[in-house]
Amino acid sequence: MKVLKLMFKNAFRHKLRTSLTIVGIAIAVIAFSLLRTVVTVYNAGVDASSADRLITRHAVSFIFPLPYSYKDKIQQIDGVELATPLNWFQGVYIDKDQFFARLAVDPETVFKVYPEFILSKEELDNFKKERNSCVIGIDIAKQYNLKIGDIMTIDGDIYPGRWDFVVRGIYKPKDKTIDGTQMFFQYDYLNERLEAESPMRANEIGWFAIKIKDPNRSAEISAKVDKLFKNSSAETKTETERAFQQGFLSAVSAIITALNYLSFIIIGIILLVLANTMIMAARERTREYAVMKTLGFSAKHLVGLIMGESLVISVLGGGLGLLLSFPVVDGFGQAIPKGMFPIFYIEPITIILAVTAALSIGVISSIFPLIKALSTKIVDGFRFVG
Amino acid sequence: MAAIIKVKDINKSYQRDNFEVPVLNNISLDVEEGEFLALMGPSGSGKTTLLNLIAGIDKPDKGSILVADTDIAKLSESELAKWRSHNVGFVFQFYNLIPVLTAFENVELPLLLTNLSKKERREHVVAALTLVGLEDRMSHYPKQLSGGQEQRVAIARAIVTDPVIIVADEPTGDLDKKSADDILLLLERLNSEYKKTIVMVTHDPNAASKAHVQRHLDKGDLV
Numbered sequence: 001m002k003v004l005k006l007m008f009k010n011a012f013r014h015k016l017r018t019s020l021t022i023v024g025i026a027i028a029v030i031a032f033s034l035l036r037t038v039v040t041v042y043n044a045g046v047d048a049s050s051a052d053r054l055i056t057r058h059a060v061s062f063i064f065p066l067p068y069s070y071k072d073k074i075q076q077i078d079g080v081e082l083a084t085p086l087n088w089f090q091g092v093y094i095d096k097d098q099f100f101a102r103l104a105v106d107p108e109t110v111f112k113v114y115p116e117f118i119l120s121k122e123e124l125d126n127f128k129k130e131r132n133s134c135v136i137g138i139d140i141a142k143q144y145n146l147k148i149g150d151i152m153t154i155d156g157d158i159y160p161g162r163w164d165f166v167v168r169g170i171y172k173p174k175d176k177t178i179d180g181t182q183m184f185f186q187y188d189y190l191n192e193r194l195e196a197e198s199p200m201r202a203n204e205i206g207w208f209a210i211k212i213k214d215p216n217r218s219a220e221i222s223a224k225v226d227k228l229f230k231n232s233s234a235e236t237k238t239e240t241e242r243a244f245q246q247g248f249l250s251a252v253s254a255i256i257t258a259l260n261y262l263s264f265i266i267i268g269i270i271l272l273v274l275a276n277t278m279i280m281a282a283r284e285r286t287r288e289y290a291v292m293k294t295l296g297f298s299a300k301h302l303v304g305l306i307m308g309e310s311l312v313i314s315v316l317g318g319g320l321g322l323l324l325s326f327p328v329v330d331g332f333g334q335a336i337p338k339g340m341f342p343i344f345y346i347e348p349i350t351i352i353l354a355v356t357a358a359l360s361i362g363v364i365s366s367i368f369p370l371i372k373a374l375s376t377k378i379v380d381g382f383r384f385v386g
Numbered sequence: 387m388a389a390i391i392k393v394k395d396i397n398k399s400y401q402r403d404n405f406e407v408p409v410l411n412n413i414s415l416d417v418e419e420g421e422f423l424a425l426m427g428p429s430g431s432g433k434t435t436l437l438n439l440i441a442g443i444d445k446p447d448k449g450s451i452l453v454a455d456t457d458i459a460k461l462s463e464s465e466l467a468k469w470r471s472h473n474v475g476f477v478f479q480f481y482n483l484i485p486v487l488t489a490f491e492n493v494e495l496p497l498l499l500t501n502l503s504k505k506e507r508r509e510h511v512v513a514a515l516t517l518v519g520l521e522d523r524m525s526h527y528p529k530q531l532s533g534g535q536e537q538r539v540a541i542a543r544a545i546v547t548d549p550v551i552i553v554a555d556e557p558t559g560d561l562d563k564k565s566a567d568d569i570l571l572l573l574e575r576l577n578s579e580y581k582k583t584i585v586m587v588t589h590d591p592n593a594a595s596k597a598h599v600q601r602h603l604d605k606g607d608l609v
Contacts, residue, residue, distance in 0.1 A: 002491065002498050009486035291482045294443050295496045295543075296471025298464060378443040379435075382478070 003301060007308040010281070018313060021277045025317025025361070026324060028270035029354050033325035034332060035263035036350040042249060042256050044343045048177050049241035051215040053113065056083075056225050057207040057244075059235035065204035066234050068191075071106075073228055074208060079221045081213050084109035085205040087187060091154035091163060093144075100140055101179075102154065104187040104205075113211045116174040117182075123148075123169030131189045135169035139180035146170075152183070159190060161197070176345055209241070267357045274317075274365040278310050282369030289373045290381025299374050306373060310366035311359070318358025322351065390550065390583050391417035391440055396449030396459075398435055409435045410446070411606045417551075417599075422577040422584045424597035431603040433587045434555055440585055441474050441553040442466045454550050471499045475544030475582075477573075479556035481536040483528040483543075489515065490524040493542045500547070514542035518572060534565025541572055545582070552576065554586040558593050570596045 012018055056074065058064035065087075074083040087104040107128045111119055119127070119135060127133050136146060146152065152165045165185050173180040187205065194202040212221050222238035229236045239247075249256065282289075289302060325346060333344030376384070393415040399408040409432045417423050417440075425433040438444040439451055442458045443466075451459050453473060461469055483492045493514055497507045515521050518538040528536050537557060544552055554573065558566035574596050576582045586597060594600050602609050 002494065005491075006484070006487065013486055287482060288484055291476075291478075291484070292495075293467065294441075294470065294476055296467045296499050298467050379438055382482075 003304060004308070007305055008312060010285070010305070011309045011312040014281070017277060017280070021274055021313055022317040022320060024273050025270050025314060025358065026321035028266050029318050029321025029358060030325050030328050031266050032263050032357065033322070033346055033350055033354055034329055035259050035266070036353060037329050037344065037346055039256055039259050039263070040347050040350065041344055042252065044177060044179075046242055046245040046249065048116070048179070049245050050116075051218075051240070051242070052212050053241040054210040054212060054218060054222055054225070054238050055207055055241050055244040056210060056236045056238040059226070059237045062207070064234070065201075065206060066208070066236065068187075068203045068205050070229065070234075070236070071208065074210060074225055077221060077224050077228065079212055079214060079217050079224075080210055082109055082113055082211045083208050084113040084211075085187060085208055086110070087190065087204075087206040088158070089154075089156075089185070089190065090158050091156045093152065093154050098144075100137075101182045103182065103184050104190040105184045107184075107186050110184060110209075111171075113209050116178045117171040118174060119169050119171045123171075126168040127184075127186075130166060130168060131186055131192070132163075132165055133168035134165040134183055134185040135171055136167055136183045137180035138170055138172050140183060141167075141170045143181075159194070159201075161193070177343060179343060210238070267361065270317075271361045271364055274310065274314060274361055275368060277313065278306070278365045278369045279372075281309065282306060282373055286373070286376060286381050286384040290376070290378045290384070293378050293381070302373050303370060306370050307363060307366040310369075311362035314358045314362030314365065318355060318361075321358075322354055325354070388419060389416035390419040390421075390454055391415070391585070392450075392452040393436075393440065394450045394452075396439060396446040396451065398432070398439065398444070398446050409606050410439075413449075413606075413608055415601065415608060417583060417585060419583055420577070420581045421599060422574070422597040423586065424594035424600045425585065425587045425603060426589070426591075426594050426600055427603035430605075432606045433603045436603065437553050437555055437585060437587045440551075441476065442470050471496060471547065473550045475547065475549040475552040477537070477540050477544050477552065477554035477557045479559040481528070481533075481540045481560075483536055483539055485528050488525050488527055489520060489531065489539045489542075492528070492539055493546050496543060496547045510546050511542075514546040515539070517545070518542045532565070533561050534568055537561060537565070537569050538572065541569070541576075545576060545580075549582075551583045551585060554584065556588055557586065558588070558590060566590070566593065 056066070056070070058066055068085055071083050071085055074080055084106050089102040089104050091102055107124070111117060111124060123135070127135050134152060140146065146167050148167055148170065150167045152167060154163045154165065156163055191202055210225070212218060218240050222240070225238040226236050292302065329344065329346050393413060396410055396413050397408070398410040399406050413436060425436060427433045435444065439446050440453065442453070442461070446459050449459065450457050456469065458466060458469060484495065487495070490511055493511045494507055497510055502510065512521065512524070515524055518541050520535060520538055520542065523531060523535060528539070531539065557573065558569050561569060570593055573584055573586065577584050586593070588594050
């Protein structure tokens with residue numbers, strides 16, 4: 001008990017030095033949590049993808065459309081439960097900084113293929129009834145203070161003109177890993193106007209999301225879909241939703257990798273800072289350790305004393321950092337445009353990694369001073385002049 | 387009286403860079419139980435080294451050191467640590483108190499290695515601090531004490547475990563005359579009243595005069 005007290009007293013013998021080290025560790029843990037969170041949200045789409053969903057897009061590129069008529073053909077393939085078309089609309093809501101996904105969808109099937117977007121039956125029925133109705137995610141509703149019945153006016157860019165939508169539903173994500181920032185409206189509303197204003201672009205969609213009955217048959221069904229449209233004017237490429245999301249990430253994979261490395265480099269830097277603090281502390285106490293050894297304290301006591309002191313500092317720094325990480329990450333999430341990172345929260349694995357890092361730093365930082373303290377002979381310790 | 391310390395034919399040298407520096411040459415010495423021995427000699431004569439060997443904080447290259455029938459030269463480091471905690475009380479020139487612990491806590495430190503209860507430890511610490519006249523300074527930190535008081539706390543720490551021998555390395559070397567006299571008086575009292583065997587290294591003839599026996603070292607030889 002007294003040794004524990006001595007450990008705490010030692011840790012705060014140099015209050016300024018210890019406080020600065022604790023703050024340093026806290027800042028490192030905050031930076032680590034923030035970077036890990038950014039890495040996590042980049043991968044969120046991949047992690048949230050469903051094993052029983054396939055994505056069919058144009059074989060050449062995602063930017064080329066597919067005929068809407070493919071839907072019925074895909075639907076007839078053995079193993080396919082349901083296919084739903086989706087089309088990227090984009091447009092400008094309020095101004096160009098207000099970014100979130102706006103998609104033209106089939107109201108009859110989209111929420112069956114994407115059950116993670118939870119919408120009440122009444123809202124879904126209303127969405128189906130009205131041509132210019134839309135459903136928005138709860139995060140978008142909160143951000144723009146939108147309610148059922150409100151009008152959302154979007155200036156089209158890919159599809160020019162003024163587009164008015166009535167909010168008829170607000171979906172809730174199944175859990176916090178699901179994006180709550182999307183807007184869905186009826187494809188027919190878009191298509192009818194295209195038929196009237198630019199018929200060449202009508203009856204085309206961006207991609208199909210296909211719900212399959214057995215995830216183990218995804219490769220087989222993908223091959224069947226693509227075979228079906230082989231040698232047509234719009235050949236397809238079908239892959240699992242996970243592979244599709246990973247394809248998006250490949251463009252920024254270098255950045256994600258760099259962020260990943262950076263988060264661990266930060267931990268490495270703070271390891272050196274704490275190690276330096278501990279080396280200084282242990283060096284100053286060389287005579288005291290000699291006294292303790294003289295009095296009969298053994299190696300295990302010194303290990304407890306030195307490693308304990310290091311752990312006290314690292315745990316306090318890590319705890320403070322973790323505590324502050326939540327408001328900092330939250331504030332960062334609020335500060336960036338909502339659509340950029342639709343899901344922005346600290347994952348449990350980030351907390352586990354931060355705690356593990358703090359504890360590891362505490363242990364590793366004490367190794368050198370421990371070796372020094374244990375290997376110094378008592379007589380040399382008494383001769384030591386710091 | 388029987389010899390409680392039997393030093394026989396010990397040699398000790400230190401490696402300094404590439405040079406081997408002999409410090410003690412075939413030293414033999416007996417210290418009777420209850421004796422107050424002063425080891426004197428010029429700097430570098432090997433008196434502190436001999437004290438360290440007797441106290442078990444260093445090992446001889448050759449020879450044997452029997453303290454209360456235990457050949458401490460043959461003990462491992464961990465056995466020596468345990469032996470020291472039971473048998474030796476240390477008093478250093480610069481007191482070597484732990485600055486973040488109070489006088490009470492400093493004196494209690496060696497007792498943490500025993501099986502004594504908190505209450506028993508307290509009784510021992512209070513008794514030791516009372517013996518050195520610092521019962522009213524128990525909650526003071528070393529920096530709140532004078533040099534003489536610090537050395538008295540160090541003596542209380544040395545005697546709190548009731549050791550067989552007390553070793554003192556220049557215990558008055560860092561003190562003014564008045565404080566030095568107080569410390570010597572205290573050591574004399576420990577020797578005469580409490581029958582403690584004391585081995586003291588000193589330069590000071592006045593300090594040495596308090597001892598029963600004076601031995602001189604010169605260039606590693608007892609003269």
